[in-house]
Amino acid sequence: MARNRYILNFKGTLPLPTDDLDVIRxxxxxxxxxxxxxxxxxxxxxxVQELARVLPNWTMQKETVYPVPTTRPTVEKPPEP
Known part of the structure; x- marks a missing residue:
């Protein structure tokens, strides 16, 4: 089963509330x-939807992963024999 990753950002003032962290953990x-x-x-x-309802001072976004582009040179057209 695939697991989804989310990024949670706290909108309030620091420190992070321990009660919120307990719920998240x-x-x-x-x-x-x-x-x-x-x-x-x-x-x-x-x-995550349930956490969004319970924790109003947090924003939640799904993690986005970008592939790293290759920097290796490639041959666009092979030489003619």
Missing amino acids: SRTNLLDTSRKTLLVEVDHDDV
Whole structure:
């Protein structure tokens, strides 16, 4: 089963509320934290919708992954024999 990753941003003043963090940890897999941002992993998107209702001071977005472009030179047209 694929797990989805979400980025949660806290809109309030620091420090992060411990009650909010307890709720987030109980319903998600907390992968990484920074000052006001959390990266979490969930089994179902319904969990994030439920967290959005319970935690009004947080914004939640699905993680976007961009592929790294290759920098290797490529041959556009092979040489003629």
